[in-house]
Amino acid sequence: MTRDGGELSGFHIGYLPAEVGEQVSDFATEWEDVRFATRVWERQVEDGYRVDLRVHVLRGDRLTDLGAVRDFLADYHERDTATWELVDFAHPDGPALAGDTEAFWLVEPGVAVDVLADPRAADPTTLRAIAENVTRTPAGTR
Numbered sequence: 001m002t003r004d005g006g007e008l009s010g011f012h013i014g015y016l017p018a019e020v021g022e023q024v025s026d027f028a029t030e031w032e033d034v035r036f037a038t039r040v041w042e043r044q045v046e047d048g049y050r051v052d053l054r055v056h057v058l059r060g061d062r063l064t065d066l067g068a069v070r071d072f073l074a075d076y077h078e079r080d081t082a083t084w085e086l087v088d089f090a091h092p093d094g095p096a097l098a099g100d101t102e103a104f105w106l107v108e109p110g111v112a113v114d115v116l117a118d119p120r121a122a123d124p125t126t127l128r129a130i131a132e133n134v135t136r137t138p139a140g141t142r
Contacts, residue, residue, distance in 0.1 A: 007137060009037030009057040011113060014133035016041070019121045020052045031076060034060030052121035055134060056114040066095045069104055069112045077102075089128060093136055100124045103131035 005013025008026070021043030029036045037057040042049045063069050074081045086097040093113075096105035101124075104114040115131045122130060 005039065005041075005055070005134075008039045008055060009059075010137055011055075011057055012135055012137050013039070013055055013130075014135060015130055016053070017122060017126050017130070019126075020117075021050070021121070023049070032060075032072070033062060034058050034072060050118065050120075052118050053130070054114075054116045056116075058112045058114060059110060061110055063106065063112045064109050066097065066106045069106050069114075070097060073102075073104060073114060091132060096131070098124070098128055098131065101127065103127055105131070107136060 003016045005016045007013075020041045023042045023044070025040045025042070027036070027038040027040070029038065035058070039055045040051055041053040042051045058069070058072075062072060070086070071081065073079070074084060084099065086099050089096050089098050089103070091105040093107045094105050096103060101119055102114065102116045104112060106112050113131075113134055115127065115134060117127045117130065
């Protein structure tokens with residue numbers, strides 16, 4: 001069974017696999033002059049909760065191109081850009097990069113989307129399918 005993830009800050013999350021938990025929370029934060037609108041799907045497990053999927057809509061002037069988005073996310077997630085394995089993929093909204101557990105793209109200068117999945121909830125192919133189905137709504141522009 002698949003389901004729809006609803007609207008988040010001008011984007012429609014059109015596909016969620018059945019493996020993604022049912023508990024949903026939304027957050028609004030800011031880090032290093034970039035604003036985040038975040039939706040998190042999680043599930044209760046024996047020792048607490050496990051986050052299955054996160055979708056971040058990022059807005060900030062420093063997000064000028066895909067390289068700037070990658071650099072920002074590397075800092076935010078404390079990743080080493082030299083060892084962060086990413087490949088190009090085609091997203092309907094713009095240039096994109098993906099790894100095994102994360103996919104992100106530049107929608108337009110100043111707007112990007114980042115999708116992160118727990119590998120128990122989404123393999124790399126499923127992650128890309130989720131990401132490809134996060135699309136801009138008419139309200140998704142600046």
